[in-house]
Amino acid sequence: MIWILALLAAPSAPAELAPAGPWAVSTEEVGCRVIRPYGPDNAVEVGFETIVTSRRRTLLLAAPKRSLPDAIGETRVSLGGGEDLRLNYGAFAMRDSGRRLLKLFPDEGALRQLSDATSMKVGKADAPTLKMTGTAAALQALDTCTTELLQSWGADPQLYLQNRMAGIIGSTAAPFTRETYPAEARTAGVSGRVVLLLHTKVDGSVARCTVVASADERLNAGSCAVAVSRVRMKPPLDAQGKPMESYGVLPVNWSNP
Template sequence: MRISLLTIGLALPAVLAAMPAQAKVVEITPSSRWNLDYGETKCRLARLFGEGDAKHVLFLEQYWPGQRVGMTVAGPSFKRFASRARTDLAFAEGQEPRRTEPFAGAVEGYGDAVIYSQINIGAALRDDAEEAAADATEDLTLPLLDKEGARKAQFVGLKQRGDEYRLMTGPLDQAFEALDACALDLVGSWGLDAEAQRTATRMPQWTNRDGVVRRIVATYPREAARTGEQGIMRMRVIVSPEGKVEDCVILKATETDRLDSPACRAMANAQFEPALDAAGQPMRSFFAESIVYQMGR
């Protein structure tokens, strides 16, 4: 689930999409194993690719259990990638690339980066019928990463205006198993019963979503708007058995100077149908969203 992106009237420069005459595929092989960081507020899978001056890094991050991950790739191959420009994204040979518009940024020690707020890698590797069936249940029970789809992964491939750069990950199912375990551990750190969440028959359902979302997207922080600052936030609320918001936390997924989301103030008025446990009884649970603040184009 994602809150609608905020758009205000600051035009960004256009990007020309001229295709070089001889675009090629550049494969970058792993130079480390996966490393999983059990952070206080997030789980991060990291892996290095390439060596020396050609060193790259891939991060897959979760702030709560779900079918989507935040994804960042960084390294010299992405030096000319422009922010919010059309980028073809693929994970396996023969897969129809997805047209995406990621952010550009930087990662200390690795240089230029391409940043995705949330992406469902497993669904991208399934056919349309399989993807529709998975999406139909996402909002009802606790969603976890799609390991079956991720088993089909061969690489993370990005192409913007010329060559396609592939980080050769191989299958991602075992990596996703570990990331799921970490995300469920996070749930316990919030004072919730992780097993009860995993076996819930229904997660919280936001009943006055439209009105609250309008308040959130109508209040782009003034200083950030003035300087054109953009960013990705993660919002998590604890929902009581009565469907009330007990607590709200905003975490920055990208570094910002003046961009601080007012979303938690609006969420004080949010109303939910509470989560239901394995026996169908209301229980304490959580609801989470990604919020992307971006300037108009």
């Protein structure tokens, strides 16, 4: 009898949490996000993110700290139908001190499983189970946003996404010196970080430079001028070992002398 009463008194599993709104797509500085709120107070959010400069899609989960792991590591993602994924993650603080943001890194196979899943549970045993609907359409919207962002930079989306990235030859910082500091920025005492998208030809020269993120617009023209004239890239090779036209991403940190 005591055993039966103990079973009756045991806490029940958390109910499946339903979406509180539609998927919403937004353009970030160097990527796109699609986010959906859950629960009556929107305390849980699920989403996907593309950071175009790294060409990977990330699963996002914002939820109360008590239900999510912290730091970095690997965690289980339980999907409807008894499927489980093991995904690497990084945990990040949020302005809302009661919540934590988890960024999980699925490969293409895991993304397909997430796309088909009817529910998802991440992290600790008391974490909520989330009802998943419209995920395939959300990922398609994310891809469309990414394509449009690349086009806004003047990049060829197919070339960018299909070919491997070109790498810089030599030190990243070597071309960006006191002597090549953008004159207008130097005069104004401006420092900061600029992220450049470099369209690389098969010979490793830079055909075109686009600023995709910048601390100050007075750094932009000078940064691209240095990249086009002084940076050499190592283009990726095709299946026959021949160099391919591609893109490379180059972050530049200017510190006013």
